[in-house]
Each structure stands twice: as C-alpha cells, then as structure tokens.
Amino acid sequence: xxxxxxxxxxxxxxxxxxxxxxxxxxxxxxxxxxxxxxxxxxxxxxxxxxxxxxxxxxxxxxxxxxxxxxxxxxxxxxxxxxxxxxxxxxxxxxxxxxxxxxxxxxxxx
Numbered sequence: 001x002x003x004x005x006x007x008x009x010x011x012x013x014x015x016x017x018x019x020x021x022x023x024x025x026x027x028x029x030x031x032x033x034x035x036x037x038x039x040x041x042x043x044x045x046x047x048x049x050x051x052x053x054x055x056x057x058x059x060x061x062x063x064x065x066x067x068x069x070x071x072x073x074x075x076x077x078x079x080x081x082x083x084x085x086x087x088x089x090x091x092x093x094x095x096x097x098x099x100x101x102x103x104x105x106x107x108x109x
Contacts (some may be wrong), residue, residue, distance in 0.1 A: 005060050009047075016043040037072050049056035 002008075019039040023031035039093045048065045053059050071080040086093050 003060060004058055013043060016040045034078055039071050
C-alpha cells in the first residue's frame with residue numbers, strides 16, 4: 001500500500017494543474033493557470049474519497065482536502081485564499097503592495 005507524503009501530493013497536484021492549463025484557450029500562462037480547475041477539483045475529490053476509504057495512507061500528512069475543494073470550487077480560488085489569509089481579494093492585496101512600494105520609493109528620495 002502506498003503512503004502519501006508531501007512530495008507525492010505536490011507532484012500529483014502539479015500534474016492536475018498542467019492538465020487544466022492544457023485545457024485553457026487563454027494566451028498567457030498566468031491566465032491559463034486561473035482559467036480552468038476541473039482536474040484540480042477532481043484531484044481533491046479523489047483524495048477525499050481515498051482518505052475516507054484508506055486513512056492510513058495519509059498518516060504522514062495533515063491536509064484538509066475538503067477545505068481545498070471548497071476553495072477550488074469557488075468562483076475564484078485565488079481570491080478565496082487571499083480572503084482567508086489577508087481578508088482581501090488578490091487584486092486588493094496587489095494594490096496594497098504596489099502602494100507600499102511607492103511609499104518606500106518616495107521615502108528614499
């Protein structure tokens with residue numbers, strides 16, 4: 001029986017992400033990475049089911065697949081993560097960081 005570790009899961013997730021990128025018709029890689037999530041969603045569903053059936057396989061990990069699935073099924077997974085960590089959308093956080101950099105530049109003049 002296989003026992004999952006962090007590296008194995010990261011490789012599997014990377015493969016799922018690449019499949020999603022390959023499905024996208026967007027031009028830029030950054031846009032492709034946030035366009036389609038079907039394979040990443042399936043990745044989480046498969047691990048939720050497998051963890052229920054074979055919990056020992058996940059003994060080396062402490063990952064909340066249900067919460068990750070919820071994030072990836074949301075309208076914007078990136079915003080979901082930024083809101084949960086920073087209380088701001090991705091765009092709001094980027095604007096804030098740009099403003100901070102601009103303030104630092106002005107302070108150093």
